[in-house]
Amino acid sequence: MINEYANTNGSVPSGGWIADGEFIEMVLTTNATVSELANLTFGDSNSSTSAIHSIFQFDTATLDAVLTASGQTSFLAGTIFVVKSATLGAQNLTYDPTLANIGNADAWCIELIPGLGVVDSPASPTGAIDVENTGEIIWVADGTPTSSTDTSGWLSAIGHDNNPGALATAVIDQFGANSFYTGAAGAPKALVNTADGIMALSLENDSTMGVPNTDLNAEWLVSVRGGALASVPEPNRMLLVGMGMAAWILQRRRVATEEAA
Ligand SMILES: [Ca+2]
Ligand SMILES: [Ca+2]
Ligand SMILES: [Ca+2]
Ligand SMILES: [Ca+2]
Secondary structure, X not given: OEEEEEEOOOOOOOXXXXXXXXXXXXXXXXXXXHHHHHOEEEEOEOOOOOOEOOOEEEOHHHHHHHHHHHOOOOEOOOOEXXXXXXXXXXXXXXXXXOOOOOXXXXXXXXXXXXXXXXXXXXXXXXXXXXXXXXXXXXXXXXXXXXXXXOOOOEEEEEEEEOOOOHHHHHHHHHHXXXXXXXXXXXXXXXXXXXXXXXXXXXXXXXXXXXXXXXXXXXXXXXXXXXXHHHHOOOHHHHHHHHHHHHHHHHHHHHHHHHHHO
């Protein structure tokens, strides 16, 4: 789900895919493999919140590399994906989601830059994420929208507008009034989920890229992560248990052979 997005007065650089200084923050609410994440699309709207403006996808090679390095077989619920402007620093591809660091933001967060770790969808009308002062929708969908007004695949969307358009109405209809801020945002500002999986959207002066938005948001993330860890055996631990068993069986066989001799 979309957990936060930032608005600045920066513009999209020539050849770039997101306005300078802006980012969107997504939280994974179920465990997901690379191929499951490859089915997702996400992006922004136009300033009148009447049409989809950009469509992006994850770069699967990047996700494969992150997952392989982490030793995990899927991305765990509670993981934060940030899609950000290059002016906010290099991509952050470290990922180490364990019980020991359940509250460590960096261990559970991956930061990607459009054009690198996320790529423009072939279906994208224009390509760039550009958060507008007066109106914006940031959305994530299962599959690719079939038109610039197709919201049927939306899994989550939040937004703001002082004169809500059709997509704003769709956000409220599909996800509730708490997912939409009726008003202009101004800049620099951030639209943040101040709560848990039940969205409570708020316009804030300060953004929190890659880290929980509030204490309640942090408590929720830790709880989701705990549930994810309980459902998935740690591969390293399973491997060690397996190797230990093999060594014990080998030793027993040797003892048995020596006793027989
Ligand atoms: Ca990280
Ligand atoms: Ca926009
Ligand atoms: Ca902006
Ligand atoms: Ca945040």
